[in-house]
Amino acid sequence: MKLWNHYHTPHTTDEAVHLLNEYAGQARIVAGGTDLLVDARAEIVHQPHEALIDITHIPELQNIREDGDMIYIGAGVTHTSIVKSQAIAASATCLVESCGVVGGPQVRNVATLGGNVAHALPAGDGTTSLVALDAEVEIFYQGQRKWLPICDVFLGPGRSLLETGRDLLLGFRFKKSGPGEATAFKRIMRPQGVALPIMGCAVWVKLDAASATYAAARISVAPVGPKPTLASEVEAELVGKPANGDTIETVAAFAQTVLHPRTSKYRATEDYRSEMITVLLRRTLTLATERARTGTAVPEGVGV
Numbered sequence: 001m002k003l004w005n006h007y008h009t010p011h012t013t014d015e016a017v018h019l020l021n022e023y024a025g026q027a028r029i030v031a032g033g034t035d036l037l038v039d040a041r042a043e044i045v046h047q048p049h050e051a052l053i054d055i056t057h058i059p060e061l062q063n064i065r066e067d068g069d070m071i072y073i074g075a076g077v078t079h080t081s082i083v084k085s086q087a088i089a090a091s092a093t094c095l096v097e098s099c100g101v102v103g104g105p106q107v108r109n110v111a112t113l114g115g116n117v118a119h120a121l122p123a124g125d126g127t128t129s130l131v132a133l134d135a136e137v138e139i140f141y142q143g144q145r146k147w148l149p150i151c152d153v154f155l156g157p158g159r160s161l162l163e164t165g166r167d168l169l170l171g172f173r174f175k176k177s178g179p180g181e182a183t184a185f186k187r188i189m190r191p192q193g194v195a196l197p198i199m200g201c202a203v204w205v206k207l208d209a210a211s212a213t214y215a216a217a218r219i220s221v222a223p224v225g226p227k228p229t230l231a232s233e234v235e236a237e238l239v240g241k242p243a244n245g246d247t248i249e250t251v252a253a254f255a256q257t258v259l260h261p262r263t264s265k266y267r268a269t270e271d272y273r274s275e276m277i278t279v280l281l282r283r284t285l286t287l288a289t290e291r292a293r294t295g296t297a298v299p300e301g302v303g304v
């Protein structure tokens with residue numbers, strides 16, 4: 001079965017853009033191919049893709065870089081590379097925890113963070129943590145480079161601002177967790193794994209100087225809608241409250257009343273997912289609060 005007619009491996013972003021222009025919308029970007037090739041096999045009824053443009057040979061897209069209090073990750077960085085990064089483990093722990101559970105080792109060794117976001121599924125594990133990190137996304141969009149808040153990139157399930165065959169996702173940047181701040185990610189997944197979780201949850205919390213109350217929070221629970229988003233009502237319920245188990249219990253129970261997951265025939269019922277929101281929030285908020293208080297964070301649940 002032929003899945004494409006031409007395969008290109010550009011070595012610069014300009015070269016990739018030039019190829020996209022040359023194929024006038026008929027080419028597809030490929031990174032790890034773990035989503036694209038599954039889709040291509042399913043879509044192939046009529047004809048193969050005209051061209052695949054492989055972005056994994058572009059050095060600019062393979063970097064993890066620290067710049068002051070920011071971390072930059074190229075779109076072509078694999079989940080395995082993220083899991084191995086000491087900088088990300090220490091100051092954006094939730095991202096290591098989410099990338100560390102994507103598929104199995106073979107998938108993580110080739111699949112990229114850029115592919116996870118470009119596929120635009122509301123439950124993508126890497127995406128869930130990037131939302132809690134308040135990440136920005138650099139894109140080559142309508143002929144120009146620009147940075148956007150991550151949530152602005154998504155239009156609906158499987159649909160992003162990026163026009164297929166025209167635009168390119170270049171990378172991500174977000175602020176490192178500072179003193180009194182920390183993150184955590186947990187998910188509920190069927191043991192046999194059907195690619196996406198039943199529910200995932202990433203949180204970022206900031207405690208006040210005495211570690212007594214929550215000074216700020218970002219909470220990302222997915223999937224609870226057509227596109228990834230912050231649970232702002234739940235965040236508002238947490239901020240200003242004492243940083244303790246009672247608050248976490250109250251907020252985790254409250255989340256169930258304002259977040260409304262759907263039944264998925266492949267994953268779980270609405271009722272089960274709803275219960276899991278409370279379970280996941282209890283776990284992630286407890287962990288992140290402890291990390292923020294102690295100033296140490298060792299990623300949990302990460303595959304090897």
Ligand SMILES: Cc1cc2nc3c(=O)[nH]c(=O)nc-3n(C[C@H](O)[C@H](O)[C@H](O)COP(=O)(O)OP(=O)(O)OC[C@H]3O[C@@H](n4cnc5c(N)ncnc54)[C@H](O)[C@@H]3O)c2cc1C
Binds near residue numbers: 032103113115126162
């Ligand atoms: C067995 C298996 C298990 C999986 N388990 C999980 C899981 O547990 N959690 C999870 O979230 N996902 C999972 N996935 C899905 C997938 O592995 C991830 O979403 C992965 O991050 C996709 O990255 P990729 O590099 O392989 O993307 P690709 O397949 O190469 O690309 C995916 C899509 O994004 C586009 N694209 C890729 N890079 C760019 C770019 N830089 N600019 C513009 N467009 C781009 C492609 O054209 C394509 O449409 C699983 C997949 C498999 C096959």
